[in-house]
Amino acid sequence: MSKVRKRMPRLGVLALGLLTVLSAACGSGAPSASQPLATSARTFAVTGPDPVRGTLEAGGRGGVVVHPKRGPFRVFETPSPRGNVAAYRAVNDWGQPLWLPVIAERDVRGDPWVHVLLPERPNGSTGWLRAAGADTSIVRDRIVVRLRKHTLTRYHEGHPIGRYRVAIARPSTPTTPGRFFVWARVGYADSQGPYGNFAIGLSGFSEVITDWPGGGRMAIHGTSDPSAAGEDVSNGCIRVFNPLMAKLIDVPMGATVITVRSRPCVVLAERER
Secondary structure (H helix, E strand, O other), X not given: XXXXXXXXXXXXXXXXXXXXXXXXXXXXXXXXXXXXXXXXXXXXXXXXXXXXXXXXXXXXXXXXXXXXXXXXXXXXXXXXXXXOEEXXXXXXXXXXXXXXEEEEEEEEOOEEEEEEEOOOOOOOOEEEEEHHHEEEEEEOEEEEEEOOOOEEEEEEXXXXXXXXXXXXXXXXXXXXXXXXXXXXXXXXXXXXXOOOOEEEEEEEEOOOOOOOHHHOEEEEEEEOOHHHOOOEEEOOOEEEEHHHHHHHOOOOOOOEEEEEOOOOOOEOOOOOO
């Protein structure tokens, strides 16, 4: 099941247009990412071989995430140092630390390993890390986007704390439903711009749009247009009215984002207007 590259991947940006806006709006650097709650726990909850199964029940109560202590860090195809290995950066394109959701753990003759989701194509890519080489935290938030209902719900410790009407994509750019996680958090000084006041870059990619800047990486972002809510109007993004998007600014890195059937795409790209 695990898909691990045999070379260091070039992590894609959300979009060239996004980087241009970010440079203009954040000359002093990217906004600081909210770090998950630190813990010294050495064991991890196992969610099962299907990372989506069970995560919608009661909204889910959060989960364990890890951040490699050093980068580049090594990811293995199996919980063994003798398997295929790839090197990854420990930060995203804004220098924000990567927090990777844990979907399983294994102890190999006293050597603990964690099975994590990876922010690369193909969607659902996973790999194994040595637990000793990573910091451990707990994320108590998750987001569930119900595409047909045009709703985005934020859960905290399994309880819904916000449900918002959102705009989704046209049927020509559908998304692949599944489990992703927060890969980047980017704020904007100009909330009237194409990405509103804030964007949450996700770990997943569109399976339709592959040739845009950033490779079709998925995102949820703000908009200054409240009339878009409940409509299929975008070329890919999930749009959230700015005052509501402001309620998602503190969703931590590594938090799970689940998209449920079926028509929109959460791709953030320069052509998105």
